[in-house]
Amino acid sequence: MKPLKLVVAGPVAAGKTTFVxxxxxxxxxxxxxxxxxxIGKASTTVAMDFGTLDxxxxxxxxxxxxxxxxxxxxWEILSEGALGLVLLVHGQRPAHFPRARDILEFITSRIPVxxxxxxxxxxxxxxxxxxEVADYFGVExxxxxxxxxxxxxSAVAVLLRLLALIEEQEGASxxxxxxxxxxxxxxxx
Amino acid sequence: MDKQTQLNDVIQxxxxxxxxxxxxxxxxxxxxxxxxxxxxxxxxxxAAMAAATLGVGKRISTTLDLGEMRETTxxxxxxxxxxxxxxxxxxxxLIAQSEANVGLINLEARDAAARLEAVx
Numbered sequence: 159m160k161p162l163k164l165v166v167a168g169p170v171a172a173g174k175t176t177f178v179x180x181x182x183x184x185x186x187x188x189x190x191x192x193x194x195x196x197i198g199k200a201s202t203t204v205a206m207d208f209g210t211l212d213x214x215x216x217x218x219x220x221x222x223x224x225x226x227x228x229x230x231x232x233w234e235i236l237s238e239g240a241l242g243l244v245l246l247v248h249g250q251r252p253a254h255f256p257r258a259r260d261i262l263e264f265i266t267s268r269i270p271v272x273x274x275x276x277x278x279x280x281x282x283x284x285x286x287x288x289x290e291v292a293d294y295f296g297v298e299x300x301x302x303x304x305x306x307x308x309x310x311x312s313a314v315a316v317l318l319r320l321l322a323l324i325e326e327q328e329g330a331s332x333x334x335x336x337x338x339x340x341x342x343x344x345x346x347x
Numbered sequence: 348m349d350k351q352t353q354l355n356d357v358i359q360x361x362x363x364x365x366x367x368x369x370x371x372x373x374x375x376x377x378x379x380x381x382x383x384x385x386x387x388x389x390x391x392x393x394a395a396m397a398a399a400t401l402g403v404g405k406r407i408s409t410t411l412d413l414g415e416m417r418e419t420t421x422x423x424x425x426x427x428x429x430x431x432x433x434x435x436x437x438x439x440x441l442i443a444q445s446e447a448n449v450g451l452i453n454l455e456a457r458d459a460a461a462r463l464e465a466v467x
Contacts, residue, residue: 187410189402191376202377205399205406228378228395 161210161217164320165237165269167261168246169254170225171198173278173307175207177246178222180313182209188222202226206236213317227257230264237265242320243273246307249285255294262295272323276305276316353466354382357459364455367447369426372440373433373463374398381437381467397430397438405432418457431456434464 166174179186189205207222221236223229237243243265247258258275266273277291286294292302303319306312348356358371362384372383372390378398380390387393400419408416421428424445429452431439439460441452 185410187406189399189406191398191402193377194375194379195377204376204378204395204402206403224399226378226395228391229399231392231396232399 159215159217161219162242162321162324163219163221163240164242164244164317165233165240165265166207166220166222166244166246167233167237167265168223168225168276169248169251169257169261170202171251172225172246172248172254172258173276173305174222174225174246175203176307177244177276177278177305177313177316178207178209178220180307180310181211181220181317183211184209197226204229205232213314213321216321218317233261233265234268237269240269240271242271242324243269244276244316244320245273246276246278246305247286247291249277249279249287249291249304250282252286252294255291259295272320272327273301274316274320274323275302276307277302278305278307280304281306350466351382354463357463357466358382358384361441361455361459365441365443365448365452367443368441368452369444370440370442372397372442374438374440376401376435376437393440393442394438397428397440401430401432401438404430418453429453429456431460433460433467436464436467439463 166177168174187208189203190201191204193202203224209220211218223233223236245262277288288302288304289299292299303316305316354373361371362368370384370387372393373381374394374397375381376398378395380394383390404419405416416432418431426444429441433439441456
């Protein structure tokens with residue numbers, strides 16, 4: 159079965175690299191470098207993250223992007239051939255939401271694929287909840303999911319939601335995926 | 348001499364030594380332009396692309412056990428871009444026309460990268 163390519167994008171420090179690392183079943187190819195600016199953490203992705211995993215028999219390839227604007231040429235390169243997008247936003251950084259919206263627009267205008275918004279850092283307080291973020295982005299509530307990028311079950315749930323949307327769009331059936339969201343494995347869910 | 352002056356001196360030195368150079372740029376490993384030659388087309392863009400390219404090159408090196416990554420080149424129909432790692436601290440970028448003296452470029456640039464490592 160041909161691997162399904164997914165892109166993981168979003169503003170700086172949203173949790174993209176962590177997300178790919180948590181999920182990947184193979185050694186992650188990442189390109190983290192020391193950050194010379196104050197972005198809230200020590201390192202930043204300068205090119206990409208690459209990981210692979212199998213979800214219910216579906217082989218997935220995850221391509222994580224850098225968050226900083228100056229690397230937007232990478233968003234375009236990495237999006238090529240992607241069938242779905244995970245947009246991550248830091249639940250405690252609403253100041254980054256406009257950036258996230260720009261990134262979403264940038265990518266989906268080039269590849270109009272289904273997307274899910276993952277709202278990270280749900281374990282912290284105060285934090286924006288997925289429904290609130292969905293309202294901000296003007297999307298349906300089921301398109302925004304709370305996420306702890308350090309936890310595999312949480313991360314997989316985001317992928318399952320996205321796979322369901324992809325399935326829906328393609329009208330094709332995908333192998334049943336076990337997991338916390340029973341409806342996700344059914345065609346046309 | 349302050350750092351910026353030292354960096355500019357190295358850049359100027361390269362331009363003087365190699366007439367076929369279009370641009371010289373120094374970027375941080377996270378893609379910010381630190382110094383560049385006059386009239387450089389879009390230093391911020393070039394710096395980001397150079398850092399991304401070097402980052403991928405470093406990853407190829409470590410994954411394939413090739414040791415410390417040093418240089419990479421983009422050779423195109425109408426010109427070439429030479430990228431040199433400045434220790435672990437940055438990238439030196441030389442953009443030259445197609446019929447450039449690659450031997451001279453490498454000689455001068457490798458020397459410059461070593462000197463820049465001390466400055467950065």
